[in-house]
Amino acid sequence: MKVVALAGGTGAAKFLRGLAKALDPASLTIVGNTGDDLEVWGLSISPDLDTVMYTLAGLIDESKGWGLASETFHCREAMAALGRPTFFALGDKDLATHVRRTEALRAGHPLSRVTDDLRRSLGVRSRILPMSDDRVRTRVRTPDGWLDFQEFFVRDRCEPDVVDVAYEGADRARAAPGVIETLLEADLVLICPSNPVSSVGPILAVSGVRSALVETRGRVVAVSPIIGDAPVSGPAGKMMRAKGLEVSPLGVARAYEGWLDALVVDGRDASLTSALGARDVRAIVTDIVMGSADREVALARAVLEAVS
Ligand code: GDP
16 A cells, blocks of 8 residues: 655654554555755755654654754754854754765755755665755744744744744745656545644645645544643644634534545544545544554554554
8 A cells, every 4th residue: 555644744654653563564655745855954855754763763852742852953053152043952963964964965866865864874674755855935024024844833932923934935946856747646645643733734735736636646644742732732723713614523624625535533532523525535533643653553553554
């Protein structure tokens, strides 16, 4: 069975780690968000691709949910002494990934090529494709003006009110090689429990992705990042409201309207089954909180069983 997963960072990575244990990881292709990519100290950083890659490689710092375990931050301290911005923390070992990526991009290689080289070097068996080799930047509009995504997310700790979210460059961005073909040929397309606006939204904004989701011969199943009227974590609630979406699994279904076949919701949202059905979306009800490695695998298995 060929499976494709659209993925952001932290929520996606936990689900994908379970999935990679519940099926043959070589049969899984991950399409990652690059809308929250940025440049730091002259280096090209792809936070969501790295979070997924480090998690699947067993190298992620579990307590932070980003970066490498057992990291040191000497370079960051030295940069602070030079008066450079340090809100986006990069660990010393992690820097090797960003130096290598930047070196390859400057030599003219596309992001998809260097991402594939990096994941192979770290022993990750699932293919990881960036959504696009072209530059897309998610921007967040607050009452005080537009912010780069990481200024909002990391520097300002998601505190500002959100008025709008835009995907700069997405209208001109072409899907990376393999993205559309893999979606069309998949038996199953999974939308990870990721922020529908800042993680999945940029992927959907890349030309050709939405129509591939409509046309794919595989079933399309999303795992809700929302339980009740709140996200499990992070700013998905305020971002969904800014986009006119109800903060509930129904709002998630609306964000994926036109191509979503099934939505995996928590037991606490079982009562939404008929409302989802009225929107032609089948509800798959299970425990969707991934509080442990066992729960990650259990959720992945529950999803695979429900669609088999
Ligand atoms: P980000 O780029 O780090 O924000 O990564 P994602 O968008 O992939 O992950 C954030 C989303 O994951 C949030 O909207 C959370 O509600 C969701 N999330 C985090 N942990 C869990 C979990 O255990 N279960 C579910 N269903 N969603 C989760």
